[in-house]
Amino acid sequence: MQADSAQPEPAAAAPRTEQHLSLDQARLLAAHALDTGRPALAVDVTQGLLAANSKDSMAWYLQAAAQAQLRSPDAARRAAARSYRTAADQAGKFRAAQLAAQQALAAERPTLAQIWLRRTAIHAPSAQSEIRIAEDYDRLRQINPWRFRLRSELRPSNNVNNGADSTLEVIDGVPTLGRFGPRSVALAGIVGVIDTTLTRRLQQSARRLTTLSGRAYVQRVALSSSAQAEAAALAEQSNTSVPRNSEFGSTYGDLTLNHAFAVGPAERRGSAAVGLTLGTAWYGGEKSYDLVRVSARRSWQLSSQLGLTISGSAEERLDPRSSSQDGQVFGLGLHLRRDLNNGNQMDISLALRDAQAGHVNGTSTTTTLQLTYQFSERIGPARISTGLILGQADYPQYIAGFPARFLADGRKDQSIYADINLLFEAYDYAGFAPNLRLRAGKRDSNHNRFESRDISLSLGIESTF
Numbered sequence: 001m002q003a004d005s006a007q008p009e010p011a012a013a014a015p016r017t018e019q020h021l022s023l024d025q026a027r028l029l030a031a032h033a034l035d036t037g038r039p040a041l042a043v044d045v046t047q048g049l050l051a052a053n054s055k056d057s058m059a060w061y062l063q064a065a066a067q068a069q070l071r072s073p074d075a076a077r078r079a080a081a082r083s084y085r086t087a088a089d090q091a092g093k094f095r096a097a098q099l100a101a102q103q104a105l106a107a108e109r110p111t112l113a114q115i116w117l118r119r120t121a122i123h124a125p126s127a128q129s130e131i132r133i134a135e136d137y138d139r140l141r142q143i144n145p146w147r148f149r150l151r152s153e154l155r156p157s158n159n160v161n162n163g164a165d166s167t168l169e170v171i172d173g174v175p176t177l178g179r180f181g182p183r184s185v186a187l188a189g190i191v192g193v194i195d196t197t198l199t200r201r202l203q204q205s206a207r208r209l210t211t212l213s214g215r216a217y218v219q220r221v222a223l224s225s226s227a228q229a230e231a232a233a234l235a236e237q238s239n240t241s242v243p244r245n246s247e248f249g250s251t252y253g254d255l256t257l258n259h260a261f262a263v264g265p266a267e268r269r270g271s272a273a274v275g276l277t278l279g280t281a282w283y284g285g286e287k288s289y290d291l292v293r294v295s296a297r298r299s300w301q302l303s304s305q306l307g308l309t310i311s312g313s314a315e316e317r318l319d320p321r322s323s324s325q326d327g328q329v330f331g332l333g334l335h336l337r338r339d340l341n342n343g344n345q346m347d348i349s350l351a352l353r354d355a356q357a358g359h360v361n362g363t364s365t366t367t368t369l370q371l372t373y374q375f376s377e378r379i380g381p382a383r384i385s386t387g388l389i390l391g392q393a394d395y396p397q398y399i400a401g402f403p404a405r406f407l408a409d410g411r412k413d414q415s416i417y418a419d420i421n422l423l424f425e426a427y428d429y430a431g432f433a434p435n436l437r438l439r440a441g442k443r444d445s446n447h448n449r450f451e452s453r454d455i456s457l458s459l460g461i462e463s464t465f
Contacts, residue, residue, distance in 0.1 A: 023049060023056075030062045039069035057086040057096070064099055073107035077116075084119070094123040101136075110144035118430040134465035137431070145201040153193040155458035159186040160221045161248045162452060167234065170448040171401055172409070178402030181238045182231035183247065186452060189223040193460075207262040214255050221248040247284045254279030254291075269301040289320040305339040324362030330354045343376030360397040360406075367392045381426035382436075389441070391415040400447055413450055417441030428464050435460040 021029065026049050033042040043066045049059035064079035080100035087093040101116035117137050124130045141147065163186040169178035199213035222245055223231065235242045260273035277293040297311035315329040332352045339345055353366040374385040391414070398411035419439040427433060437458045445451050 023052060027058055027062065030059070030066070034062065034065055034069065037069075039066040042066035043070070055086045057083045057088065057092050060086060061092075061096055061099070064096070064103070068099070068103055068106075073103040077103040077107065077112075090123045091125065094120055094125060094129075097123065105140070105143075110140050111146055114140050114144065118432075121431045122429060133431075137465050147199040147201070149197040149199075149463075151193070151195040151460060151462070153191075153195075153458045153460040155191040155193070155456045156189075157191055157454060157456035158188045159452055159454045160189040160191050160223070160227075161187050162454075163187060164449045165451055165453060166448055168448075169400075169402065171407060172446050176401045179238065180234075180449060181240050182234035183243050184449060185230075185234065187223055187227040187231060187243075189221055189227055189245075191456070191458075192220050192222070194218045209260045211258050211260075212255070213258065215253065217250075217252040219250045221245055223248075249284065251282040252279065263298070270299060272296070272298045286321060287319075289325045290318040292316045292318065305341075307337040309333075309335040309337075311335070320358075323358035326358035327356045327362060329356075345374040345376070347372040347374075361395065361399055363397070364393055364395045366394075378425065382422040382424050384423075385421045387419045387421070389415070389417040389419075391417075391443075398447070400449070407447065409446065411445065411447050411450070413443055413445040415441065415443040417454075423462055423464075425464050431464050432461050433464050435462045 026045050030042045030045040030049070033039070033045065043063060046059045046063035046066065049056050050063070053059070060079050060083035064076045064083060067073075067076035067079055077100050080096050080103060084093050084096035084100060087096055097116050097120040101113045101120060104110075104113035104116055114137060117133060117140065121130060121133050124133060161183065163184055164180055165186055167180050167185055169176045169180060195215075195217045197213055197215045199211050201209065201211050203210040223243075228242075232242050254277050256275055256277040258273055258275040260271060262270065263272050264270040273296065275293075275295045277291070277295065279291045279293070281288045281291070293313055293315040295311065295313040297309055299307065299309040301307050311331075311333040313329075313331040315331075317326055317329070320326040330353070334350045336348045337345065338347075347370075349368075349370040349372075351366075351368045351370075353364075353368075355362060355364050355366075357363045369390045370387065371389075372385060372387045375383065377383075393411075393413040393415075395411035398407045399405065400407060400411070417439060418441060419437055422436045424434045424436070437460070438456075439458070440455045442453045443451060
């Protein structure tokens with residue numbers, strides 16, 4: 001008889017135990033997982049934290065850091081963005097924005113990294129942090145093939161249309177029978193300007209740079225109530241229509257291909273550039289002309305404190321609205337920059353312009369001298385610069401007057417303008433600070449249609465880095 005063999009009893013399974021952690025303990029566990037190189041565990045723990053509270057800023061930050069360790073920059077940036085939005089204090093927002101900027105760069109999205117870096121500037125804890133942010137932004141600018149520049153301005157002025165001081169026409173000191181209509185006299189109001197440039201770097205090496213840029217400049221005018229009443233009265237007297245705000249607006253757009261290259265030894269920092277521009281100008285809602293312009297410049301660093309630039313351009317105007325806007329425009333410029341021992345900077349610019357038009361009234365020679373002085377140290381909350389502009393225009397032949405005739409000595413204008421600019425860096429937001437400019441000046445002429453006085457105060461926005 002065969003004996004039954006005994007079968008062993010199966011071993012009892014070890015009982016499973018669950019650990020319940022408080023939210024604070026879970027955060028500590030996630031942080032410890034990050035410190036010990038276990039980002040996947042950190043992600044799992046933060047998922048539980050966020051299931052309990054989707055507005056837990058620290059949990060979002062820890063998840064972002066974990067995703068960064070897992071080399072998932074897009075997921076890390078999105079988590080950092082949620083941490084930024086839900087952070088309750090400046091320190092939390094600064095920390096999250098810094099991480100979002102780093103991960104945007106890791107994902108090869110430098111423009112987005114620049115946006116996040118500007119957000120860190122809003123919450124920078126110290127002046128030293130702001131300096132480092134500006135340095136980081138400059139490095140991003142070198143990396144990013146795209147560059148965007150924006151300037152905006154709102155300017156109340158007593159002469160928004162560049163009009164004459166008087167309604168009675170005076171030529172060479174002698175009154176004529178002519179009177180100016182509502183579009184030719186000085187009208188008060190507000191001028192708004194938006195000037196944007198978008199540049200794409202096409203090619204770059206240690207000594208060469210090729211870029212394509214597009215610019216849009218838009219200026220619009222809003223007449224004051226008193227100016228509208230004055231214009232309506234003049235329109236009734238001259239039996240003309242009342243001018244609208246849109247008649248004084250101007251728009252300009254262009255595309256420019258530019259190639260810059262180093263010249264001479266690197267330590268001398270010499271450079272040159274050539275450019276080709278295609279553009280269109282509008283005034284009063286109607287196209288004025290198209291243009292093709294070629295330009296060139298050459299720069300020398302004469303010493304550690306002195307730099308010189310010479311530039312030239314030739315422009316052909318096409319499809320003009322009138323014969324006075326037809327023809328060619330040639331320009332020559334000289335710019336001298338001097339860095340002073342006290343840290344301030346002085347600039348001197350001389351510009352010569354010669355216009356040859358299809359009508360004598362558009363043919364002229366213009367000379368402009370501009371002096372600018374910039375203070376390196378802030379005075380109170382503002383960084384200050386001042387400027388002086390002297391101009392002279394000569395029209396060898398000019399038809400004007402009532403009845404119309406050639407002026408004996410042509411038309412001659414002289415102008416002088418001075419301004420003071422205050423950049424309030426102490427009140428910047430995301431690296432943008434308000435700019436206040438006061439400008440005053442006048443233009444004299446032997447034809448009083450072109451005599452004007454202008455006082456304006458403009459408020460704009462400017463980047464501090």
